[in-house]
Amino acid sequence: MPDADRPQELPARLLTDPQMIDACRARDFARVFRLVKTRAGIYPSMIARRCDLTPSRVGEVITGSRRLQHMDVIERIADGLRIPGHMLGLARRSWETPPTLAIAEQELPPAALPEQETPASLPSPGVDSILAMAANTPLSRATLEAFQSSIEDYWRRDDQHGGEALRPAIVGQLRFVVALLKEHRPSSLQNGLYRIAAELARLTGWTYFDARQYSQARVYFTEALQLAKEIDDRQFMANVLACMSLQATYQDKPADSLALVTAAQDQARSTPSTTPRVLSMLSMREAFAHATLGSRGATYRAISEAHDHFEQTQTSDPDPSWVTYFDEPKLIADTGIAHGRLGEAATAEPLIMEALRREARTNMRGRAFHSFWLARMQLDQGKIDQACHTATQALEPASAVASERVTGHLREFYGQLAPHRNEPEALAFEARLRELLAPVSGSLRP
Structure with a gap:
């Protein structure tokens, strides 16, 4: 399927919203369609196209004059709007497993050995069971390091090839980590999970920004801000605000860009752990905002500050991984x-x-x-x-x-x-x- 035709994911905040969960459980598609329109910007004509329905039929559903009950239609809605199967009482949809977890089945040899009986204590070898076992595995520091390594690999591949093809895997991992946050565990591990989730949300927002899908980018950037705020990670909040400032520059909203980067600098300066490299990056984003506004003197000052901060960087600085590109x-x-x-x-x-x-x-x-x-x-x-x-x-x-x-x-x-x-x-x-x-x-x- 061409990239332009591939259904885009619904925002994680919408899929975890109690109103959406309740509407899906009741298969109240009038509410589902209204929520999808207001929260994800997917309008009735787009719903119709993605779910293989007529626009008039979608309109009738929204007004309450028609109910959708046929299973094949419900499955088309789940697949077209990317609503996980369990939310609608369906089996797991084929697209729910991230590509990185998909395993091609091997054909059996012509003369297969006699099948051995599966012990009753073992789960069936389906993907649901495998993921359930993974979810029940005790979380450790090594798990967090593995998540962080995957994020760094995503960024490397994003630089080389772009993030469009990576997005389904990133979103799948984000939802998995957000689900883990609902469990109780030691604060050090829980805080680490929040950091991972925040980075995945920012990365998802970045892939939408790079694709110039600005409304979706803002949804995920906002989610990243909320996750970072939960653990008071002000350096990372500054990073996300800087991304949003750059996006505003591309949208030709220089006043918004300046307001966002100023807020980013306020967050960064409010914590002593902020490194000179981070401050240098933020000053350069400020320079972009001033330059877009045509403020020559303010641009020069921000450029000078960026270089002054950078000169103070040391190889021993505890720079967060997300700023090492600078x-x-x-x-x-x-x-x-x-x-x-x-x-x-x-x-x-x-x-x-x-x-x-x-x-x-x-x-x-x-x-x-x-x-x-x-x-x-x-x-x-x-x-x-x-x-x-x-x-x-x-x-x-x-x-x-x-x-x-x-x-x-x-x-x-x-x-x-x-x-x-x-x-x-x-x-x-x-x-x-x-x-x-x-x-x-x-x-x-x-």
Whole structure:
């Protein structure tokens, strides 16, 4: 199924809401559809399409003039809206097991050995039983470390390929951890679970943000904030608010962006454990907000603070894992982008170029993202041949990662190139664009 047609998950907060649970238990689809509309932004026409129903039938259900009772229709609703089977009194749906847990069955050899009787004390070897055994396994520090390792792997793969394909597994793990939080255990383990859940919620929000699905991103970012607040992890709350600030910048809401990053800095400064690297990252997000507002002096001050904080970083600092991406090349690149947002292309160009020279080549999205920024800065200065060469080099990493944000920067460069379309360099770039990103180039056709 194409990514655009794949049903997206309902927010975890909705699936755990007592109103939703009660409506599903009663199979009151009028209430279910209304909750899905108001809490997840999935409107009746979308419900109809995803559940293979007619729009008029969905409307009749919502108004209470029709009830849905046929099992095949209820199953279509569960699958189309991604409502776990147990909530509607159904068997576990095939999509509920995260891809990372799915195991392909092996065919039996032609001459199979006689079947041995399964001891009565053992559960059946179904996925439900296996997961039940896993859930009943005592939680330990090693379990938390395993969760953390998986999160770090998700981030690495997100940089290389984008988060769209990872999202079902991330959401599945988030729901599993949130369910574990309902049990009583020592505070050290419980706090560790809250941190894991908060990181998974932020990561889910990030995948939606990178896909430019902003309303869904905000739902998960808000959930991450709530989880971090439960254990008063103010550094992580600052991190989530910084993500929301960056999203507001992309939505062209600079005042919201500045308010969110200011709140992030307040949270970070209220705890002595906040490291200079975290403060540096937050100052750079502040610079983005000021630059989008066109406040030149405030942007310069925030950039200077970011560099001052970064100079205080030590290899022995207890930096949280989520901020380690903010290294010196990233600081340099973001400094260039802040100047670029102010329209200072000549200042931005050498900074972004230096960051690309030093940036890890495995970070496909980062390289594509920064390369398109560099190309735009070069084009702003009339360097058409250099800009087209830079953008052409960016196409390979851009085609390797599923990221609507990167595609958006490609579209912006392509639009900026319009007055120069007949130049030989521009024609060569467009030919390469059509070769590697045919669907994108089609959508960019003037």
